[in-house]
Amino acid sequence: KQEVTQIPAALSVPEGENLVLNCSFTDSAIYNLQWFRQDPGKGLTSLLLIQSSQREQTSGRLNASLDKSSGRSTLYIAASQPGDSATYLCAVDGNTGKLIFGQGTTLQVKP
Amino acid sequence: GAGVSQSPRYKVAKRGQDVALRCDPISGHVSLFWYQQALGQGPEFLTYFQNEAQLDKSGLPSDRFFAERPEGSVSTLKIQRTQQEDSAVYLCASSLDRDRASFGPGTRLTVT
Numbered sequence: 377k378q379e380v381t382q383i384p385a386a387l388s389v390p391e392g393e394n395l396v397l398n399c400s401f402t403d404s405a406i407y408n409l410q411w412f413r414q415d416p417g418k419g420l421t422s423l424l425l426i427q428s429s430q431r432e433q434t435s436g437r438l439n440a441s442l443d444k445s446s447g448r449s450t451l452y453i454a455a456s457q458p459g460d461s462a463t464y465l466c467a468v469d470g471n472t473g474k475l476i477f478g479q480g481t482t483l484q485v486k487p
Numbered sequence: 488g489a490g491v492s493q494s495p496r497y498k499v500a501k502r503g504q505d506v507a508l509r510c511d512p513i514s515g516h517v518s519l520f521w522y523q524q525a526l527g528q529g530p531e532f533l534t535y536f537q538n539e540a541q542l543d544k545s546g547l548p549s550d551r552f553f554a555e556r557p558e559g560s561v562s563t564l565k566i567q568r569t570q571q572e573d574s575a576v577y578l579c580a581s582s583l584d585r586d587r588a589s590f591g592p593g594t595r596l597t598v599t
Contacts, residue, residue, distance in 0.1 A: 380529070382529075412590075417592075417595075418592055418593075419491075419578060419590040419591050419592045419593055420530070420578070420580075420590040421590075422587060422588075422589075425587060465529055465530075467529075472543070473518060473520070473535055473543075474520060474532040474535055474543065474546070475520075475522075475530075475532065475588070476532070477522075477529030477530050477531070478529050479527070479528055479529045480528075480529050
């Protein structure tokens with residue numbers, strides 16, 4: 377059974393810092409991996425999707441990497457801003473369509 | 488364009504009441520998913536439809552939970568005889584293909 381773990385559960389940084397969020401999964405047979413952002417009381421916004429054949433994806437200040445063999449992904453946020461404050465969720469698709477989510481990392485960026 | 492919409496956004500039910508949660512997917516989206524998100528947790532899969540066919544209901548926690556999508560568009564998640572442990576945010580997502588699902592804002596259910 378696929379399990380997804382995110383570390384740390386919460387993170388507080390000063391504005392301008394670069395930071396890394398971690399995600400690990402137990403079954404390397406995945407179809408893709410996504411990073412989502414969730415703001416309080418809101419739905420999920422997909423930030424980056426990495427296919428199983430890819431190593432990384434970039435969008436603006438965000439970079440996500442994928443190492444299937446070790447069952448790990450990282451989300452790198454450069455030059456963090458207060459507007460980046462949210463919960464970040466990692467989810468894997470094991471070729472069934474349904475997503476298995478981690479518990480999330482709640483990020484606070486202080487001005 | 489319009490995204491996935493869900494109604495009601497908030498629902499308070501007394502223990503034992505039945506509730507019905509609605510999801511309006513993006514027009515033309517074939518796949519529809521329901522997830523349950525408890526406070527402080529990541530979403531957990533409940534069920535999956537491809538058009539009107541319910542292909543996977545392995546995540547439904549008990550036979551009190553029932554979902555339908557009779558015409559392949561709008562979907563309803565029904566919970567009978569609600570219990571306090573059913574309190575959660577219920578998220579609906581739809582997609583045209585396998586890769587990118589769009590999520591709705593969720594329905595926050597509180598069972599008192």
